[in-house]
Amino acid sequence: MKLPISKPGTSVENKTGDWRTFKPDIEVAKCIKCGTCQRFCPEGCMGDEGKVPIVNFDYCKGCGICANECPVKCIKMIPEK
Amino acid sequence: MKKTIEGSEAMAETVQNCNPDVVACFPITPSTHIAEDLDHIYSNGGIRDFIPVESELSAISALIGASATGGRSFSTTSSQGLALMHEALFNAAGMRLSPVMVVANRALSAPLNIWNDHQDSVSERDSGWLQLFCETNQEACDAIPQAFKIAESIAIPVMVCVDGFYLTHAVEQVDVPDKELIAKYLPKFSPKVKLDSQNPITMGAYAFPSDYQDFRKDLFDDLNNSKADIMRAHDEWAKLTGRKYGNGLFEGYRLEDAEFVFLGMGSVMGNAKEAVDRMRAKGEKVGALKLRSFRPFPGEELAKAIAGKKVAVFEKAISLGGDAPIYTELTTAALEFHPNVVISSFIGGLGGKDVTVEVVVQVLQKIKGQEPLKEWV
Numbered sequence: 001m002k003l004p005i006s007k008p009g010t011s012v013e014n015k016t017g018d019w020r021t022f023k024p025d026i027e028v029a030k031c032i033k034c035g036t037c038q039r040f041c042p043e044g045c046m047g048d049e050g051k052v053p054i055v056n057f058d059y060c061k062g063c064g065i066c067a068n069e070c071p072v073k074c075i076k077m078i079p080e081k
Numbered sequence: 082m083k084k085t086i087e088g089s090e091a092m093a094e095t096v097q098n099c100n101p102d103v104v105a106c107f108p109i110t111p112s113t114h115i116a117e118d119l120d121h122i123y124s125n126g127g128i129r130d131f132i133p134v135e136s137e138l139s140a141i142s143a144l145i146g147a148s149a150t151g152g153r154s155f156s157t158t159s160s161q162g163l164a165l166m167h168e169a170l171f172n173a174a175g176m177r178l179s180p181v182m183v184v185a186n187r188a189l190s191a192p193l194n195i196w197n198d199h200q201d202s203v204s205e206r207d208s209g210w211l212q213l214f215c216e217t218n219q220e221a222c223d224a225i226p227q228a229f230k231i232a233e234s235i236a237i238p239v240m241v242c243v244d245g246f247y248l249t250h251a252v253e254q255v256d257v258p259d260k261e262l263i264a265k266y267l268p269k270f271s272p273k274v275k276l277d278s279q280n281p282i283t284m285g286a287y288a289f290p291s292d293y294q295d296f297r298k299d300l301f302d303d304l305n306n307s308k309a310d311i312m313r314a315h316d317e318w319a320k321l322t323g324r325k326y327g328n329g330l331f332e333g334y335r336l337e338d339a340e341f342v343f344l345g346m347g348s349v350m351g352n353a354k355e356a357v358d359r360m361r362a363k364g365e366k367v368g369a370l371k372l373r374s375f376r377p378f379p380g381e382e383l384a385k386a387i388a389g390k391k392v393a394v395f396e397k398a399i400s401l402g403g404d405a406p407i408y409t410e411l412t413t414a415a416l417e418f419h420p421n422v423v424i425s426s427f428i429g430g431l432g433g434k435d436v437t438v439e440v441v442v443q444v445l446q447k448i449k450g451q452e453p454l455k456e457w458v
Contacts, residue, residue: 001236002299003177005274008283018289 011059016043020062022077028052030074037066037075083256088218088248089114091255092157092183095222097122098260099229099267102152105132105143109162110195111245112185116157137162141169144180148173148238149284151275153229154180159245160187163201167208170238174209174300176285177236179272181228182210183221186347186397187245188432196433197245199346203375203398203406209300211239211307212376214346216326218248218255223324226263227314233270235310237303242375244348246433258322266321304377311374330379332371333386335361339368341445342387344407345395346372349436353395356441367445372407380414387411388419393448395441395458397430404455423448429458 007013035049046066047054053066053075067075086094093115096104104123106116123131134140140156147154158166163184173180184202188194202212211231215221221243228239243249274282288296308330315329326332334354336342343353350371360367370386396405403409408426415422425448430436440458447454 001177001273001303002296003236003274004175004285004288004296006283006286008281 015058017058017060020057020060020080022062022064023057023060023080024055024062024064024066025076025078026053026055027074027076030072032072034071036069036071040065040069082259083254085252085254086257087114087250087252088221088243088255089250090118091218091222091257092225092243093118093122094257095225096155096183097127098258098263099155099226100153100260100263101128101155103130103132103143103147103154104128105134105140105147105154105156107134107137107140107158107162109137109159111187111197111249112157112159112162112183114249115183115185119157137165138169141166141173141180144182145169145173145176145178148178148180149176149276151270151272153233153270155182156180157183157185159185160189160195160201163205164189167205170205170208170210172285173238175296177300178238179232179236179270180238181225181232181241182238183225183241183243185245185249186242194432195245197247197348198397198431198433199242200398200431202240202242205240206376206406209237209304210376211237211304211311211374212242213239213311213373214242214375215248215373216348216350216371218243218251218253219324220326221248222255222257223318223322223326226258226267227311227318229270230267230314230317231307231310233272235303235307236272237300237307242347247348256322262321266318308374308377308379308382311377326373327371328382330374330382331386332373334369334371336368336370336386338366340366340390341448342368342370342390342392343395343441343445344370344372344387344392344411346375346407347397349395349397349430349441352436352438353441356438356445359438360442360445365445375407378410378414380410381418383411384414384418384422387415387422389421391423391425391448393425393427393444395427395429395436395444399428399431423451423453425454425456427454427456427458
């Protein structure tokens with residue numbers, strides 16, 4: 001018998017990054033460190049404002065909002081391998 | 082104890098004697114008396130908890146919650162009520178919970194009809210619940226403790242299907258199994274996992290495409306393998322009470338040397354046995370086969386039992402746009418295991434249409450030709 005159960009927990013225990021089919025690819029040289037992507041990211045997983053974004057792929061779901069909002073278009077969504 | 086009692090009351094007393102933790106019911110004809118009697122028993126302190134829920138969807142949801150915490154849970158419903166439970170029936174089975182439900186079988190709307198046929202249960206055949214159909218109120222009272230035992234030991238919910246009015250409202254002599262007897266038979270419910278604040282788990286959580294199908298296949302296999310559990314539960318009960326119904330999956334009546342067989346489910350089999358007796362008295366080689374376990378469908382075993390015979394499959398349910406459900410499955414099983422049979426499909430008794438002894442005799446006369454038939458009677 002295969003029981004469909006899991007351990008409950010917050011996102012500290014349950015990683016959600018494996019939902020992703022696209023992931024953000026950042027062209028660091030073009031980034032103006034404006035913080036737009038970090039403010040818009042619904043997962044809050046793009047690092048600190050005022051710095052070049054560092055994506056935490058344990059939680060990034062690949063929604064693409066960062067790429068859409070970036071004023072200098074330095075974020076591309078590329079297929080997850 | 083033997084008493085002259087209404088079927089619904091006998092079933093309610095049997096449920097009480099199974100010592101349930103939670104009973105949750107919403108009244109719907111013809112299951113209402115069972116729910117009323119259980120509420121009455123609860124009011125007199127006879128059962129631990131009765132939740133008078135606001136709908137059948139709430140009833141089955143309460144059962145899911147109760148069963149998930151390790152409680153023995155029971156409900157009863159009919160027709161539209163069972164249809165309203167539809168999505169949660171799949172949840173109860175998929176989460177591997179163990180509620181038991183008596184379905185007082187009734188036609189589905191429209192047109193509105195409160196009388197008996199099997200469309201409500203049969204329409205839920207793919208939900209993952211076991212379905213045991215009963216011919217008499219005695220059989221229903223015997224099936225309820227068995228249902229709890231099976232459901233709780235293999236973590237698959239069970240429906241005990243009884244014909245609305247024909248059984249639920251019939252007053253007849255029933256040996257209602259008492260508390261002491263059931264205590265000897267039915268162990269305490271102790272599920273492998275349950276909701277427990279000291280050891281929290283999530284039940285029925287999200288399964289990705291990589292896992293979902295594995296869970297479905299596991300349940301699929303367990304349902305097919307449950308035939309052995311049904312027979313074991315039936316045999317143990319038979320040892321204790323002396324009452325048995327064939328092998329627990331189906332029951333043959335004067336079947337051995339029969340050339341023509343009437344196969345059906347539920348209360349109609351009483352008339353079928355009478356019809357067989359009358360025809361046998363005239364020297365005709367006829368028999369009857371009562372299907373008790375519709376889910377799981379004992380295809381291989383049935384095919385063996387009817388090998389070399391001509392069979393009339395009589396059904397009180399249809400599959401609109403296709404053939405009748407038991408006919409379809411029996412034909413498939415026969416093709417696979419014992420193809421030397423002629424199987425005919427008869428649909429009748431829908432919405433309480435009377436199926437008399439004479440109707441059964443006519444059906445058995447009709448299948449004497451070479452060609453299989455598909456008819457409505």
